[in-house]
Amino acid sequence: MARIGEHREVDVREHGRPGVLALALALITATAACSGSGGARPERSPSAGGVTPAARPAIAPSPPPVTLTEAAKALAGVVGADGVLGAATPHLDADRKLMLEQTRDGQEALSMAAFNGSAEALPHYTWGTPRLLVPRNQRGPLWFAAVVDREESSGRVRTAVLTLVRQGGEDWRVSSTSLLDEGVRPPEVAMDAEGYATALGEEDTTVAISPRLMAPLHATSAEEEGGIAAKLIEEGPHTTGFANEITERRKAEKNDCLGYDSIFAASDYPVHALRTADGGALVLYSLIRTTTRTIKITPCGSDAQVPPEAWKLTKERLILKELRMVETQLYVSTVPARNSGRPAKVIGYLGGLTKVTVS
Numbered sequence: 567m568a569r570i571g572e573h574r575e576v577d578v579r580e581h582g583r584p585g586v587l588a589l590a591l592a593l594i595t596a597t598a599a600c601s602g603s604g605g606a607r608p609e610r611s612p613s614a615g616g617v618t619p620a621a622r623p624a625i626a627p628s629p630p631p632v633t634l635t636e637a638a639k640a641l642a643g644v645v646g647a648d649g650v651l652g653a654a655t656p657h658l659d660a661d662r663k664l665m666l667e668q669t670r671d672g673q674e675a676l677s678m679a680a681f682n683g684s685a686e687a688l689p690h691y692t693w694g695t696p697r698l699l700v701p702r703n704q705r706g707p708l709w710f711a712a713v714v715d716r717e718e719s720s721g722r723v724r725t726a727v728l729t730l731v732r733q734g735g736e737d738w739r740v741s742s743t744s745l746l747d748e749g750v751r752p753p754e755v756a757m758d759a760e761g762y763a764t765a766l767g768e769e770d771t772t773v774a775i776s777p778r779l780m781a782p783l784h785a786t787s788a789e790e791e792g793g794i795a796a797k798l799i800e801e802g803p804h805t806t807g808f809a810n811e812i813t814e815r816r817k818a819e820k821n822d823c824l825g826y827d828s829i830f831a832a833s834d835y836p837v838h839a840l841r842t843a844d845g846g847a848l849v850l851y852s853l854i855r856t857t858t859r860t861i862k863i864t865p866c867g868s869d870a871q872v873p874p875e876a877w878k879l880t881k882e883r884l885i886l887k888e889l890r891m892v893e894t895q896l897y898v899s900t901v902p903a904r905n906s907g908r909p910a911k912v913i914g915y916l917g918g919l920t921k922v923t924v925s
Contacts, residue, residue: 630702630762632732637700637710640730640738644668645693670731670739671835672852675894679920682879692717699755699840699848701765707733709741709838711850713752716745725752727898727914729838729850741836742850742896744914747803752913753900754843764841773847773901774798775910777839780899781832781851784912788830788853800911804897808855824870824885825860833894845903849910855893855917861885872924879922892921 662681669677694715701710709731716726724745731741746752755763768778775783775798787795788808799805812828819826833852840848861870870885877883898914 628703630700631704632700632708632710634698634700634761637698637712637730638696640710640732641696641698641712641728644730644738644740667737668739669741671741672833672894672896673740673742675920676896676916676918679879679894679918690719697752698761699763700761701840702758702760702762704765705767707731707836709836711838711840711848724748725750727752727850731836741838742852742916744850744896744898744916746898746914750913753846753848755848756841756843766839766841766847768837768839770839770847772845772904774904774906774908775901777837777847777849777851777901780849780901780910781837781853781897783910784851784897784899785830785832785853788855789828798909799899800909802912804912804915819859822870823862825862826858828855828857830855839901842900846906847901849899849901851897851899853895853897855895857891857893859885859889861887872922876919876922879919880924882924885924888925890921890923890925891919893917894920 666674666677666681694717696712696714699711699713709729712728712730714726714728715723717723727744727746729741729743730738732738757763766773766777769776783795783798784805786793787799787805789812791806791809795805801807808828808830812826815828816826831854833854835852838850842848859870870889872880872883872885872889876889876891895915895917897912899910899912901910902908
């Protein structure tokens with residue numbers, strides 16, 4: 567199995583059953599020796615007659631709301647249950663309910679769509695040893711991320727980035743899963759002496775693009791080339807690649823008497839970010855892509871067909887007037903430090919159709 571690897575800000579639009587999974591989840595805790603006082607000058611006591619007191623002891627870091635041990639246990643439980651239930655064939659209603667209870671946010675939308683109208687088992691995966699990315703300090707619903715190799719039944723291995731969230735008294739749930747692009751290694755995340763990461767707020771201005779703005783800027787670059795995000799986000803299949811596809815599809819569909827449009831928008835799902843070792847950020851977020859095909863008032867458009875990839879989510883096979891397909895897309899991107907002069911880069915993606923309507 568493969569080893570796990572280690573500008574300016576712009577205001578834009580808002581936006582018991584067989585098949586138990588073979589699982590080896592081990593806790594990896596980074597340790598480092600604590601440094602001393604760093605040679606800071608000791609203060610002179612005004613009442614000590616020139617006697618220099620000992621240096622003040624370092625303040626111990628606050629205890630993390632989520633420990634590395636808890637994160638490892640939560641990840642093992644969620645992925646292990648998914649493996650057992652996912653291997654069951656056929657899926658019972660109870661199986662589907664339990665699997666959906668393991669998810670939330672964009673991951674829930676993709677899981678619900680995967681179950682829609684299908685009695686087949688979901689793909690079976692074997693998971694490697696995770697690299698946990700647990701923030702020491704965080705606000706709102708508790709969360710952590712993990713980088714882990716995922717092996718398909720065919721033997722193909724991809725590196726996945728998972729985000730787990732717990733809100734209130736709920737159990738831990740998978741909020742998002744993205745697969746790193748082939749040949750891409752995850753960035754080095756900054757860790758403290760006890761192995762905890764640093765979470766960044768959505769409005770953090772120490773990076774070239776604040777986490778909140780990464781999604782809308784990505785959406786802009788995916789819709790059109792040479793737009794406001796052209797120099798802020800690196801070209802690639804998930805940005806300018808989509809823009810090129812839209813341009814070509816619009817021309818092709820016009821020849822088939824269809825109007826075509828495809829737009830991207832930041833979703834309402836949470837955005838998470840961690841400080842990387844180079845002063846930048848690893849940002850986890852999602853987009854919603856809505857593609858529309860509209861019949862023109864001409865005879866040649868009367869037999870336009872719904873594409874096969876949408877059949878699972880609709881019983882219609884012909885576009886009567888308009889076809890609307892909605893995709894949920896989960897992303898991982900790296901953002902450089904502010905004033906670095908480098909663009910952000912999309913490094914991971916997982917997505918699929920989650921809603922289809924024919925009118």
